[in-house]
Amino acid sequence: MSMVEADSSCILGKDSFLRKPVSGVLISNMCEVFNGKIEKGRDKPVISCLEFIMEYLMKRICNFMKVMKKDKGPLTPTATDIVDARKKVASQYIARNQTCTCRKWELMGIPCMHAIATLNEMSKDPEVEIDIYKWVHKVYWLETWQKAYSFKVEPIKGRPMWPKSNCPTKLIPPPHRTQVGRPKKKRRKSEGERLSKR
Numbered sequence: 001m002s003m004v005e006a007d008s009s010c011i012l013g014k015d016s017f018l019r020k021p022v023s024g025v026l027i028s029n030m031c032e033v034f035n036g037k038i039e040k041g042r043d044k045p046v047i048s049c050l051e052f053i054m055e056y057l058m059k060r061i062c063n064f065m066k067v068m069k070k071d072k073g074p075l076t077p078t079a080t081d082i083v084d085a086r087k088k089v090a091s092q093y094i095a096r097n098q099t100c101t102c103r104k105w106e107l108m109g110i111p112c113m114h115a116i117a118t119l120n121e122m123s124k125d126p127e128v129e130i131d132i133y134k135w136v137h138k139v140y141w142l143e144t145w146q147k148a149y150s151f152k153v154e155p156i157k158g159r160p161m162w163p164k165s166n167c168p169t170k171l172i173p174p175p176h177r178t179q180v181g182r183p184k185k186k187r188r189k190s191e192g193e194r195l196s197k198r
């Protein structure tokens, strides 16, 4: 078993990466978000840039841990917002057959409003609410999120405490030139980002 398989099976189950993407994130959003977050650090020399990223990750993991402590689950806050929004729309739908061609459930791992309407229809007793969360993929569960962020970035000694190098060459950063590139455009937000107020 490779490292990747071992890691993924411990958090999500061994078949989690073999099927559909289970995500509503659009193609380049991950890179755009990463670029946006390191904007103030990316022009710095490599060590300062890495220190900037480390500090950002320490704060991010700490913030998520605070949110997770307060959250009651069973899903993550974003997934809960998506399911609640879909439940609202689904209450106006009537299930007429047992197929859904929108493919949102398959692609994202969260039942679409049509599937929720069908699940509601399947509940014989209107007083008994079917547990919609049970049909949401494990990647959106609070317990999975907690496992993913259970590893902290531990603080390390700052630069003044580093041992002095005996290397005779002094490395200075190259002269800074403004990069030529396409103008920054507003990226399209995924459904989770649009719905989440957090």
Ligand SMILES: [Zn+2]
Pocket (backbone or CB within 6 Å): 100, 101, 102, 103, 104, 105, 112, 113, 114, 115
């Ligand atoms: Zn659908």
